[in-house]
Amino acid sequence: xxxxxxxxxxxxxxxxxxxxxxxxxxxxxxxxxxxxxxxxxxxxxxxxxxxxxxxxxxxxxxxxxxxxxxxxxxxxxxxxxxxxxxxxxxxxxxxxxxxxxxxxxxxxxxxxxxxxxxxxxxxxxxxxxxxxxxxxxxxxxxxxxxxxxxxxxxxxxxxxxxxxxxxxxxxxxxxxxxxxxxxxxxxxxxxxxxxxxxxxxxxxx
Numbered sequence: 713x714x715x716x717x718x719x720x721x722x723x724x725x726x727x728x729x730x731x732x733x734x735x736x737x738x739x740x741x742x743x744x745x746x747x748x749x750x751x752x753x754x755x756x757x758x759x760x761x762x763x764x765x766x767x768x769x770x771x772x773x774x775x776x777x778x779x780x781x782x783x784x785x786x787x788x789x790x791x792x793x794x795x796x797x798x799x800x801x802x803x804x805x806x807x808x809x810x811x812x813x814x815x816x817x818x819x820x821x822x823x824x825x826x827x828x829x830x831x832x833x834x835x836x837x838x839x840x841x842x843x844x845x846x847x848x849x850x851x852x853x854x855x856x857x858x859x860x861x862x863x864x865x866x867x868x869x870x871x872x873x874x875x876x877x878x879x880x881x882x883x884x885x886x887x888x889x890x891x892x893x894x895x896x897x898x899x900x901x902x903x904x905x906x907x908x909x910x911x912x913x914x915x916x917x
Contacts (some may be wrong), residue, residue, distance in 0.1 A: 713855035713888055714799065714829055718743060723885040744768040749797030751813075752804035752832065753780045753787065760801060761785040772797060776809070799827045806833040816841040819850055827852050831894035834858035839877040846884060853886035857894040 716722060719740035727734055746769050750757045753773040761771050761784035773785040774793045781787030788796075800822075804810045814828070814837040828851050830837055839860045845851040861878065881887050 713831075713857070713890070713894070714801075714827070715743065717827060717853045717855050717886065717888055720885070722888055743799075746770075746798045747772060747796050748799040748801065749774065749793050750785060750801050750803055751775075751793075752802060753777075753785060754803065754805075756832070757801075757803035758782070758784065760803065770796075794821045795823045797822070797826060798824055799829070801829040802832040802836055804832050804836060806835055810836045812836070812838050814838060814842065816844060819845045822850070825850055825852050827854070829855045831855075831857040834860045839875070839881070843877045843880045846880075846886065853888075854881075855888045855890075856881070857890045858892050859889075 720738045724734070724738040727738070744767055748764060748769050748771050750761060750771065750773040753761075753775040757773060757775075761773065761782075764771050765784060771785040772788050772793055773781055774788060774790055779787070802814070804813070810833065812835065814830075816838070819841060828837075828842070834856075837856075837860060842851065842854060846854065859878075861875070881889065
């Protein structure tokens with residue numbers, strides 16, 4: 713998702729399908745050399761940090777729990793996090809602390825414009841504030857596998873009552889949307905089933 717955003721692949725794909733071959737307009741940027749920040753450093757955050765080892769990036773993590781950093785990510789204070797990162801990836805559960813966590817006040821505390829990835833929980837991000845940050849350039853682009861509106865019937869959003877913020881997201885070239893499938897694979901289904909089996913065996917055998 714991040715590499716697709718950096719290389720404008722969703723925009724370029726649409727253009728090629730409509731007979732446009734715009735190389736310069738779709739010149740991308742490289743991930744190498746950037747600072748990636750993970751909010752939430754549990755199992756999912758750690759898994760993403762491990763995958764980032766293949767790139768020449770600095771990985772920082774912020775978590776309310778202490779001493780969770782490891783060889784793949786340096787744990788830092790929120791202040792240091794907001795001063796350094798260029799990519800923010802969310803890996804937090806939905807709790808009273810994380811609902812509406814990414815709002816205008818939080819976004820504007822970042823020193824640099826940044827890219828946002830949310831593969832965690834839709835309600836962590838205030839969509840209207842995200843759109844305002846995209847429009848101002850404070851957020852350079854967003855990859856959203858989850859949405860604030862998921863608890864509603866998603867299909868009903870495509871009616872006359874579609875929220876204005878969502879209208880913006882579906883038209884924006886620097887926004888990539890997917891239906892909560894970031895970890896939704898045939899292999900992950902088998903791994904989850906095996907994890908449940910292992911827990912049952914550990915408890916009863």
